[in-house]
Amino acid sequence: MNALTIQDLHFHYCPTRPIFSGVTLSFEAGKLHGIKGRNGSGKSTLFRLLMGELPHRGKIVCGAGAALVHQNFDKMIADQFSFMDNVKLASMGERPSFFRAPKLRGQLPAFLERYGIDSDRPACLLSGGQRQILALLMTLQKGPSLLLLDEPTAALDPKNAALFFDFVRELIRERKITVIAVCHDHELIERYADGKLLDMDALKK
Numbered sequence: 744m745n746a747l748t749i750q751d752l753h754f755h756y757c758p759t760r761p762i763f764s765g766v767t768l769s770f771e772a773g774k775l776h777g778i779k780g781r782n783g784s785g786k787s788t789l790f791r792l793l794m795g796e797l798p799h800r801g802k803i804v805c806g807a808g809a810a811l812v813h814q815n816f817d818k819m820i821a822d823q824f825s826f827m828d829n830v831k832l833a834s835m836g837e838r839p840s841f842f843r844a845p846k847l848r849g850q851l852p853a854f855l856e857r858y859g860i861d862s863d864r865p866a867c868l869l870s871g872g873q874r875q876i877l878a879l880l881m882t883l884q885k886g887p888s889l890l891l892l893d894e895p896t897a898a899l900d901p902k903n904a905a906l907f908f909d910f911v912r913e914l915i916r917e918r919k920i921t922v923i924a925v926c927h928d929h930e931l932i933e934r935y936a937d938g939k940l941l942d943m944d945a946l947k948k
Contacts, residue, residue, distance in 0.1 A: 745770060746770055746771065746805070747768075747889055747923070748768075748802075748803075748804040749801065749803055749816075749838075750764060750803075752765070753800040754801070764799075768941070770817070770889075772921050774922075774937055775922045776921070776923045776936060776938040776939045776941070777935075777936035778939065778943060779940070779942055780943030786943055787893065789943075793805065808888065810883070812878050812892050812895060814897060816874070819881060820881070822866050823865065824866060825862065825863050825864060825865055826860060826873075827862040827863060828858040829866055833882070834884040858873065871898060872899055872907045875895055875903075877913070879895075887920075889922075892920045892923070892924040892925065893925050894926065904928065908935040911935070924936075
């Protein structure tokens with residue numbers, strides 16, 4: 744079963760320089776897929792297409808929808824609130840009401856403690872890897888079937904980068920979601936991806 748299917752995708756910013764020309768791809772559900780490629784190879788453009796932000800020709804089929812965790816994920820976190828309070832706020836939607844208790848879509852993963860995360864700890868005291876995990880869980884409150892991660896470890900040291908991807912793989916097993924990650928560290932994504940590893944430079948040849 745595929746979480747994402749792309750059929751005969753065509754897109755260009757300039758007619759004489761197509762970014763995608765007749766691209767057909769599929770991504771298996773319940774896997775961690777990786778995307779690598781040089782700057783300007785179309786990685787961010789592909790994510791924008793999957794999020795419906797750009798007009799295109801072709802067909803993109805994506806189950807219950809996709810959600811994106813941007814590189815600037817820190818902007819979605821309220822530092823003065825705890826880990827759990829940030830997740831609760833994300834579950835409220837665009838127009839939260841403080842006159843009713845928020846409802847989480849399911850519970851926080853039972854394995855959270857294994858990553859050294861105290862859910863009552865203020866977000867400003869979390870490590871870089873723990874903050875990225877928080878941003879991921881906040882995004883999951885939208886209920887997507889596909890999670891897109893844009894350079895999730897770009898600002899993390901090797902220890903926190905490994906912690907984050909360990910969490911992602913366990914989250915996939917627990918929640919049965921699908922993840923596609925753009926990663927600047929090719930060795931890291933090759934080590935953790937158990938699905939498709941897409942090379943954007945090879946795709947465009």
